[in-house]
Amino acid sequence: MRKAPLFAATGLLLASSLALAQTPYTEDSTYRGLGGKEGIRKITDTFLELVLADPRIKDNFADFDIPQINQRLQEQFCEYAGGPCKYSGKYRDKTMDGTGTVRDMKSVHIDLKITDAMFNALAEDLQLAMERHGVSTYVSNKLVAKLAPMHRDIVTASAPPAPARPDRGRFLATGGVSTVEGAGGGGITPWALITGYGTRDSWGGNVHYTRVQTQDYSLGTYGVAVGVADRLELSVARQDFQGDLAPLNLLRIKQDILGLKVKLAGDAVYDQDRPMPQVALGIMYKKNKGIGGLGALGVTNVKQLGAKDDRGYDYYLSATKVCLEHSLLVNGTLRATKANQMGILGFGGDKGDHVKLQPEVSVAWLAHRTLAIGAEYRRKPHNLGVDPEKAYYDVFAAWFPTKNVSVTAAYANLGTITIFNPKTQKGWYLSLQAGI
């Protein structure tokens, strides 16, 4: 029964995404969504205006024939959108009509020494141009889905090292938000995405504060996370769990978590033409700092509640796929853990003291460039007799007004926490992330 809201929410999301997938949405609906030839002309005009005013990339276009690039871009976007046009330029893709010359986007751009950040800057300008002309995010994502794999041909250079200045070169929202354990991802489950906005040539970092408030407890988490070269993520977080209801109103348990995540393969954003997700391996070292507020009962350590240890490791493998074609993000995580309530009630217990594999799932609809709406589910082991631990789940909305700030609001269900209080703990979740 308890799982019904999660499955209702996930079901709703899946149903809506399936409905979207099943809509007779032919390629040429993208063309119509862009406003046909006239719409595409207006979009590329605005796009090139933005590009030529964009300090990140405008210098690359000096000395080039802008009206000609404009013309070719119109043809290319129109052809990719399924419209009645043929790109007439230097670049033809055999797969479009079987009659083109060899794939040559690389040779068009190779002398320009384009970096990851420059590619994304240009794509951002295109997204903005489409937005300004009232193109829906759903349609605009479809065009970007076609262009994103060109990253492999177009990006041929690395930016010179500038360690003091993060480039903030990745797309908005592609660092995810901060989980309650500090890693980059959703709210309760880590994703394979590397936190921050640093590209492969740079780094990014953020601080976060998250509060989950249920009827009887609250959990505050704060921490710092850094992503390096879009490959490695380091995070430090402190959790502060408190009881609000007598006789547990003085209860306070703190836990420190150190996290390390390494991207192993794939790219969640650029690999739009491949089924391969982005895959990352992570480890969290958790150290429970003891129990406060139960001194009268003589309880100061989680081991006195039956946990076998007050510190432990979680290992996880995450796979994240951003499917721009359907404006969806899907993540699956498999975690090997002994942690009770994430470690807040220690590790292992009278009912089990071995590492168990627990699945975690997130699905998000990329409703807008700045907004993701989704649901998450996280299964947990049940090691402690005093705590009939259940899965966590939530429905969330994450808003990314800029690359410096994100706000996530959610409704979370944390299951029951301790047998002394058999009520299902449900409540709101609010998280603020600020980054550079």
Ligand code: HEM
């Ligand atoms: C998804 C990304 C991109 C797409 C779809 C794209 C598409 C194109 C197309 C269709 C052309 C015209 C080629 C022709 O004349 O047939 C072109 C040329 C050009 N692009 Fe890109 N481009 C992308 C990324 C970039 C980036 C990131 C830069 C620089 C920051 C850039 C700079 C240029 C320049 C300067 C030319 C003129 C080259 C020439 O005429 O020799 N492009 N691009």
